[in-house]
Amino acid sequence: RKEVEQDPGPFNVPEGATVAFNCTYSNSASQSFFWYRQDCRKEPKLLMSVYSSGNEDGRFTAQLNRASQYISLLIRDSKLSDSATYLCVVNLAGGTSYGKLTFGQGTILTVHP
Amino acid sequence: SQTIHQWPATLVQPVGSPLSLECTVEGTSNPNLYWYRQAAGRGLQLLFYSVGIGQISSEVPQNLSASRPQDRQFILSSKKLLLSDSGFYLCAWGGAAQYFGPGTRLTVL
Numbered sequence: 001r002k003e004v005e006q007d008p009g010p011f012n013v014p015e016g017a018t019v020a021f022n023c024t025y026s027n028s029a030s031q032s033f034f035w036y037r038q039d040c041r042k043e044p045k046l047l048m049s050v051y052s053s054g055n056e057d058g059r060f061t062a063q064l065n066r067a068s069q070y071i072s073l074l075i076r077d078s079k080l081s082d083s084a085t086y087l088c089v090v091n092l093a094g095g096t097s098y099g100k101l102t103f104g105q106g107t108i109l110t111v112h113p
Numbered sequence: 114s115q116t117i118h119q120w121p122a123t124l125v126q127p128v129g130s131p132l133s134l135e136c137t138v139e140g141t142s143n144p145n146l147y148w149y150r151q152a153a154g155r156g157l158q159l160l161f162y163s164v165g166i167g168q169i170s171s172e173v174p175q176n177l178s179a180s181r182p183q184d185r186q187f188i189l190s191s192k193k194l195l196l197s198d199s200g201f202y203l204c205a206w207g208g209a210a211q212y213f214g215p216g217t218r219l220t221v222l
Contacts, residue, residue: 032209043203043213044157087157096208098145098164100172103156 001026006088006104013111017078021107023071023088031094033064035073036087038106044087078111115140119204119214126221132191134217136204139185144206146187148179151201163187194221
């Protein structure tokens with residue numbers, strides 16, 4: 001079983017659509033959870049951290065269910081600029097401690113006019 | 114604010130040649146530093162991390178080595194490149210959340 005598994009995708013949605021990505025992780029000792037965004041041939045960029053209470057940043061909402069070891073990302077009112085690969089990422093470390101990020105394989109999102 | 118630099122941006126090297134990739138961070142002191150590799154069509158894999166000058170930990174056995182000669186400088190090296198060393202090399206800094214440099218795209222022919 002992969003340490004972090006994501007929806008296989010790809011997702012191809014029209015502008016204005018709502019799209020949801022799901023992810024599961026295998027190590028229950030994981031402490032930190034993130035969504036990163038990676039544009040073609042670019043470095044991954046931190047989109048948002050994910051907390052058990054759920055958190056929102058504009059059109060993006062992330063949820064964490066520790067009991068189910070499940071992470072989600074919801075994008076509302078999709079824009080063309082949201083087209084990218086979305087990476088689900090977990091870390092055994094928390095805070096400022098060093099730690100190894102474990103990445104999912106990524107889900108490709110294409111938003112079309 | 115913190116900034117992370119990597120160079121070169123792209124590199125084409127013959128098999129058996131040496132390698133040196135450099136990463137520097139600005140705007141923070143004593144950062145945790147990391148080297149990741151993303152092979153074509155695959156996920157990111159942690160290669161090395163460092164919590165301080167001269168302190169290097171390796172995650173996977175391989176043809177590469179890392180060094181940290183200064184607080185905010187991290188170097189990835191190889192004495193003899195293999196075809197399988199091709200990939201996108203990313204330096205990062207941080208703790209639980211990590212921030213990546215622009216990367217070096219290495220092609221070994």
